[in-house]
Structure formats: C-alpha cells, structure tokens
Amino acid sequence: MNEGLVVVVRSIIAFLTLLVFARLLGKQLVSQLTFFDYVMGITIGSIAATLSVDLESRAWPHWVGLAVWTIAVLAIQIASAKSNVAAKVFMGEPVVVISKGKLLEDAMGRMRYTAGNLLEQLRNQGIFDISTVEFAVMESDGQLSVLLKPEHRPATVQDLALQPQKGGMSAQLIYDGQVIPENLQAAGVDDAWLTRQLQEQGINNAAEVFLASYHPGSQTLYIDRYEDGISTTTKHP
Amino acid sequence: MRQFWMYTIPLLVLAGFMLMMNSGDILKKPLTTQDDFPYYLQEVEQAVEREDWDAAHSHSANLSTAWEKVSPRIQFSVDKDEMKAIEVGLSRLQAFLQSQDRSQALATAAEIREHWDHLNE
Numbered sequence: 001m002n003e004g005l006v007v008v009v010r011s012i013i014a015f016l017t018l019l020v021f022a023r024l025l026g027k028q029l030v031s032q033l034t035f036f037d038y039v040m041g042i043t044i045g046s047i048a049a050t051l052s053v054d055l056e057s058r059a060w061p062h063w064v065g066l067a068v069w070t071i072a073v074l075a076i077q078i079a080s081a082k083s084n085v086a087a088k089v090f091m092g093e094p095v096v097v098i099s100k101g102k103l104l105e106d107a108m109g110r111m112r113y114t115a116g117n118l119l120e121q122l123r124n125q126g127i128f129d130i131s132t133v134e135f136a137v138m139e140s141d142g143q144l145s146v147l148l149k150p151e152h153r154p155a156t157v158q159d160l161a162l163q164p165q166k167g168g169m170s171a172q173l174i175y176d177g178q179v180i181p182e183n184l185q186a187a188g189v190d191d192a193w194l195t196r197q198l199q200e201q202g203i204n205n206a207a208e209v210f211l212a213s214y215h216p217g218s219q220t221l222y223i224d225r226y227e228d229g230i231s232t233t234t235k236h237p
Numbered sequence: 238m239r240q241f242w243m244y245t246i247p248l249l250v251l252a253g254f255m256l257m258m259n260s261g262d263i264l265k266k267p268l269t270t271q272d273d274f275p276y277y278l279q280e281v282e283q284a285v286e287r288e289d290w291d292a293a294h295s296h297s298a299n300l301s302t303a304w305e306k307v308s309p310r311i312q313f314s315v316d317k318d319e320m321k322a323i324e325v326g327l328s329r330l331q332a333f334l335q336s337q338d339r340s341q342a343l344a345t346a347a348e349i350r351e352h353w354d355h356l357n358e
Contacts, residue, residue: 005312013257016254
C-alpha cells in the first residue's frame with residue numbers, strides 16, 4: 001500500500017465532500033452559530049479529518065458518518081425554519097437578562113451566566129455603566145442585545161430634525177489600475193467625468209490608482225493612489 | 238443551464254466518490270490470468286494437500302505476483318489492516334512451504350483467504 005498516495009486521494013475525497021456538504025448547510029457566519037451548530041461543525045470536521053488520514057479503516061464508513069451528520073444538521077435547520085417549537089428546542093430561545101434596568105438573577109442562573117460575563121459583554125459593546133441599560137437579551141447564538149435607557153441612546157437624525165443624506169452602496173470605479181466600465185454605468189457616471197475627477201487630483205492615468213470608489217448618494221469619490229508617500233520600511237536608530 | 242450544472246457536477250462528484258470507496262469487491266476480481274489471486278491460493282492449497290512442494294512454491298510465487306498486481310488498484314477502497322494481514326500471511330506461507338510444514342501452510346492459506354474475502358467489509 002502506497003500510504004502517501006492513499007492519503008492524497010482520501011484527502012481529496014474528504015475536502016470536496018466537505019465543500020459540497022458545507023455549501024448544502026448554508027451561509028451562516030461563525031459569529032451567528034449557536035453552541036449546537038458549533039459542536040456539529042467540529043464533529044463533521046473531525047470525521048472529515050479521520051476520513052482523510054485514518055488508513056486503519058476503509059474510507060466508506062467515515063464518509064457515511066459525514067453524510068449522516070450533515071443530513072442530521074440539515075434536518076434540524078429545516079425543522080427549525082418550519083416550526084417555532086422545533087426552533088426553540090434545537091436552537092434555544094433568547095433570554096432577557098436585564099429588564100427595566102433590573103438584573104434577572106433567576107434567568108441568569110438558569111443559563112449559568114454570571115454578572116462578570118454580563119459586564120464583559122456590555123463592555124464589548126462599549127457600555128461601561130450598567131445603570132444606562134434598560135433591556136438586555138441573551139440571544140440564542142450567545143450574543144447580547146442591549147437597549148439603552150432613552151436618555152442614553154445616541155441621537156438619531158430624526159431627533160436632530162436634520163435632512164439625511166441619501167443612502168446607497170459605493171461602487172468601485174477603478175480597482176488595481178483598471179477602470180470597471182459596468183460600475184461606471186451603474187453609478188450613473190461616465191469616463192469623461194472620471195477623467196476630470198482624476199485630473200483635479202493631479203492624476204493623468206487610471207493606472208496610477210489602486211482604488212477609486214464612488215458613493216452616488218453623497219456624490220463623494222474616494223481615490224487611493226499606489227504612491228502613498230508613506231515609507232513602509234522601518235529605520236533603526 | 239448554469240443552475241443545472243451547479244447541482245449536477247457536485248452530485249456526480251459525490252457519486253464518483255461513493256463508487257470509488259466501494260469499488261474494492263469489483264476491482265479485486267481478476268482482469269488477467271496473472272492477477273487471479275483466489276485461483277492461485279486454491280492451487281497452493283491443493284499442492285500442499287498433495288505435499289507437492291515444488292508445485293506449491295511455483296503457485297506461491299504466482300500468488301505473490303497476483304497480489305502485487307491487485308493491491309495498487311484496491312488500496313483506495315479497502316482498509317490497511319486487511320492488506321497488511323494478507324502481506325504478512327503471504328510471507329508466513331512462504332516460510333511454511335520452505336519448511337514443508339503442511340498443517341501450518343494450510344492454516345495460513347485459510348487465514349489469507351479469510352482476509353481476502355473480507356477486504357471490503
């Protein structure tokens with residue numbers, strides 16, 4: 001048995017299978033995973049690793065294990081999407097830990113969640129004074145959602161009676177020295193306009209630009225040249 | 238059309254993998270007369286039973302050659318332990334044929350057959 005060759009072939013099988021299964025399971029970000037999703041992910045990854053390098057047993061049983069775990073996770077995702085009860089059972093549900101400014105010790109105790117954990121998560125959100133919090137909810141993925149007391153909430157555009165700027169997405173007009181014509185069209189500008197804007201900043205050729213990004217709402221053009229005038233080498237005294 | 242291939246290609250890849258991982262039973266079948274492992278094993282057993290040691294040696298050499306031809310193509314679908322056990326069994330069989338030990342040679346041949354039959358399980 002050529003062990004190296006067998007590991008190469010089995011690794012290709014494990015890698016491509018995992019790629020297909022991961023695409024099947026969806027696009028949840030790691031930060032949105034519940035503890036259950038996290039453990040499922042580790043288990044599936046561990047089975048794939050065994051499939052790749054454990055030559056003591058055939059690849060097939062490992063592959064079947066991988067498929068079964070993936071199907072189980074998929075079934076739970078589908079059930080949770082279709083039924084609120086299933087979602088509560090499998091994913092857990094949000095728990096209020098601060099209500100009307102008061103800590104709910106019983107709810108925190110049931111989750112084995114300490115005041116230290118709560119303060120840490122508040123600090124992560126830039127809240128250093130717990131007395132400013134009106135409601136805090138521990139979400140099923142472990143994130144803390146916080147609603148501040150009205151007097152501590154940031155003022156909104158509406159509060160200040162200002163006229164908000166139009167929103168919209170920025171479009172990359174130049175990337176890596178290349179003008180992107182379809183983005184020019186989507187942003188409602190043309191080549192001549194872009195050339196004028198570049199010339200105003202002393203740029204004669206798009207090839208001098210690393211990134212040019214245009215925001216149609218605010219009509220602002222951000223330009224970054226390759227030549228930054230900043231030395232990247234460190235001088236030792 | 239693009240959507241069709243987006244689903245068809247991964248499904249074909251997975252089907253190919255499944256076929257490959259279960260191909261041991263098919264690929265261990267002889268493709269030529271030189272890689273007919275069960276046939277040569279049977280010939281060795283019969284020669285040992287007759288105590289025809291020259292014939293047993295000759296068939297044993299053919300058996301080793303057959304194994305060398307079969308093992309590269311089944312290595313991706315069977316487990317390493319069964320392959321190792323067959324290789325060890327072949328070495329032991331050679332030794333028992335050298336010493337003309339009938340009972341040990343027959344026992345080892347039976348052991349090799351057992352491992353061969355369970356290669357893909």
